[in-house]
Amino acid sequence: MKQEETVYQYIEKAILENRMPPGTRLREVHLADIFGVKRGLIRKVLSRLTSAKLVDHIPNVGAQVACPSLKDGQDLFATRQILEQAVVRQLCDSLTPSQIGSLRDFVVREQEAYQGGDTQKGVGLSARFHRQLAELTGNRVLLEFLQDILNRTPLVMMSLSQPDSTRACINHDHRNILDALEAGDCLKAVDIMQQHLQQLEGMFSVHKTEPTIDLEKIFQDT
Amino acid sequence: MKQEETVYQYIEKAILENRMPPGTRLREVHLADIFGVKRGLIRKVLSRLTSAKLVDHIPNVGAQVACPSLKDGQDLFATRQILEQAVVRQLCDSLTPSQIGSLRDFVVREQEAYQGGDTQKGVGLSARFHRQLAELTGNRVLLEFLQDILNRTPLVMMSLSQPDSTRACINHDHRNILDALEAGDCLKAVDIMQQHLQQLEGMFSVHKTEPTIDLEKIFQDT
DNA sequence: ATTAAATATATTGTTAACAATAGTAATATC
């Protein structure tokens, strides 16, 4: 495969899997040495990751793993609600039995991963489930947008939620969504999706408040 | 302003205003000469325009103004329906009188442009109206996605619609949407938006069919 | 001992030269 693509995916994967916490510096020569490539190539990759909002770039200083704000997370989830509810609504009267079957396979594999203690894999498969739903609409623009959101979500959760919170999709919700879709119960399917995402959002938005370093307050007693 | 940004916006503007038809070759040295900048800078700009899908890039051959397919246009409009209906739904019970006022100013300016024969300006202001609605939701992710769609739309219309078709937003629709929003009639506002976009989409999807160069058919009598 | 200034180092940003590739024209071969 094309070298640039390989390096891009390595770094992207490391960010998505939360192996590099937000704020981690990404030095060009360092990365170039690690992957055995020239600095120019790293530069292109970092530039792409920056426009994907997985990396923050400060001119003349460098790149670091992105640190999404609380508002970023809220806007992300609000938009995700819009898109995923639309996805479910559209799939409700268009899914074939074989498509439902392949979705059920996903859910089973996801459950196995969680039960086997492989949370990392479970989280990945959860995202894949949501992605798969979008893909089945056949709308590539919609898929692209949702993929964008799904990619940014782990950083949001990492930045803003407690480390002990499980951060996983609730598996039975996925199953219930499929049941409702199979039954053609559109309203129910949308409703479960809505609550499902709301619950996920609840995992971070409660815990941390916007880090508005309010200098006023800090120096109020000086 | 930063040189790269300036050049980016010049080229972007030329594409958005349909001054360069889809397929137009964008040669690096040529552009570098025109803007009096180095080739490396042009390269970065073209790369960014490519990920914005305004430019197609063929490895080792070069860049050209993007040629969106019929399916691209359909997916774009389907997603736009989802986003803009959500925007209207959200604004229905949150718009302040002053916000409605500033939106009305937009519509007036748009109408003046069309009546003054400046279709170019009118089309631009139409897009600005839709953008403004999204901006008033305060959701930056949503705005980013809709802006992306609005930017790609002129190329879709150019690629796929008849040259004589007016390609403009119907001005009174905008006014009617505002009226419904002001009256707090959410269902009506959404309905007008839906029809409005459907009408816009109708301007291209009817006219041209996917250019599936079906070699089978061409050589069927040989 | 603290602050300020100067120096050194590390890092990003730019560019000009080179390499690789694709497209085009010219030449040779049948």
Add this chain to the structure above:
DNA sequence: GATATTACTATTGTTAACAATATATTTAAT
């Protein structure tokens, strides 16, 4: 004359050296 081969030109892609900037360290001054 049509086709294949070769040489040429235009264009994109890569790289190593250089420039500019920011950070860290040292030195000097009070």
